[in-house]
Amino acid sequence: MKNVQPFKALNWLETAKILDAPASGVQRLVHAVLPRGWVKDLLHGVPQGHPLHPVLVQLPIGTWSSAVLLDLFPGTGKAAKLLVGTGLASSLPTALAGLADFSELHRQHRRVGLVHAGANILGTAVFAASLVQRARGYDGAGRQLARLGLLLVAAGGSLGGHLAYHQAAGANHAESVPHRVPDGWHRLGELDEFAPGHLVRRMLGDIPLLVWRPDDGTEVFALAGQCSHLAGPLADGAVTGPAGRECVECPWHGSTFQLRTGEVVRGPATAPQPRFRTRTVGSAVEVSPAEAG
Template sequence: MRTALMNKLEQASALDPVGDKLQPKVWALLRPQRVKDALHGVWLGHPLHPALVQVPMGAWISSAVLDLLPGRRMPGQEQAATTLVAVGTASALPAALTGLNDWSWLWQEERRVGLVHAAANTLAVAVYAGSLAARLRGRHQLGRTLGLLGLAAVSAGGYLGAHLVYKQTAQVNQGAPDMHRVEYGWRRVAEVDSLPQSQLLTRRVDEVPVVVYRDGAEITVMLDRCAHQSGPLGQGTMIQVDGRACVVCPWHGSTFQLKDGKVVHGPASTDQQVLPVRVVDGVLEARLP
């Protein structure tokens, strides 16, 4: 039943008008590029949203534990629960901003689930805000009741978030699975003399497409499928960023250094995998790290 419901949600095209209007507004709001990159987690090396979510979730769950303890209220218990609810409610804003930024670069089916995920979490924040207000006024029983309702809402949002990641692979490194399709040991890539200088070429290591880039005596072999949404980097454009040659994904603009695959700009937040290389008798070879 849950699977059927989630499948229907993925195909709920009635959500598209909302998502289509919201997406460009998010792009316009979260400017400039360095803000987007910071919220994507480029500086961290993986998406920032899952890390920040732990703060409100941990605080709210901890407050629920205190609220559900049996017996008489211990000294300071109500104050501790109130503080935890306040911490969770305040920390939900940065977590929401990172999630909104990531959501704006997802595929349509993912954005549909993401909208409901965001709606559930927004409801949770509103209910927890009500719980906090009730506790501050001394109405702790009402605050506890609202807290449990808020926990139910955020748990539903968490279920949808897990579906986005584990079923729909949102913000998961899309290129990494290609590593499992390459045999161990050195694999032939191309004749070195066939590689032009400072141009992107697409070749294959076994059955896996890779981007080959030659800069003088240095040669890079990088997975072709973009870590963000599998865009073909071999069809991307080359730019210079701080004097370093980079490739820009033709689909969503993720930017990677050609020398080492380091991510420079999002929406990708993880580096692009580069393979170790060697030249033997004029033949370029690559292998798994």
């Protein structure tokens, strides 16, 4: 079945190279203003273990939609004005969280993300004008502007949906890994194929795993090999952190995971790396999905 016109346009945006220069400019600006650290991790949603932007976005969209609905009824001017103002106040943290995510995406994502942000910024400016008009007593103009603002924000929101669902920009890219591994134990190789202190990529059928032994070589740890952020190859990353709390840093955008547990230490990833149980049988290393009995 072919895509209908509006959705074809969404696909076209992904390939619009003309957007690369401004999108890269915004990305550089965000990196300069928001360097990696706890503030950026908070905006990504690392402490919550869930992307923050899609949670925050409910506030401006919900309040502005409600304001436009209330505008249809007489005697609701005060409540509608309060809702427009609340939406404006919540739009700042929402935009910051979106920009933090935007700065750690692929080029095709950033093209769509740039237009998504542009439509929302424009919509926000129109709602600000609506609030000003209402405050000056021009309720009719305020209502008209709010309707226009909602149209712009709805267009921006559709692009956000395309980013999240079509391009999987905010999805957990490692979630499927343990489900694809049958229950039970599976042989990975001989113990001496996994040199202590080194990251090793090992395929279990077509499933990439990351295998690591601490320097003392006593245990073997295995995580999903594709980063939960955007499926980067973790085995090409670097081992960081002190002994006992070693981490792997993804080579693509620097997400950092505990090698023993898969826990996220640094974003942009918000979902942990799926972890596998391991055991040594004779000289052979075996893995099993962590939930298996």
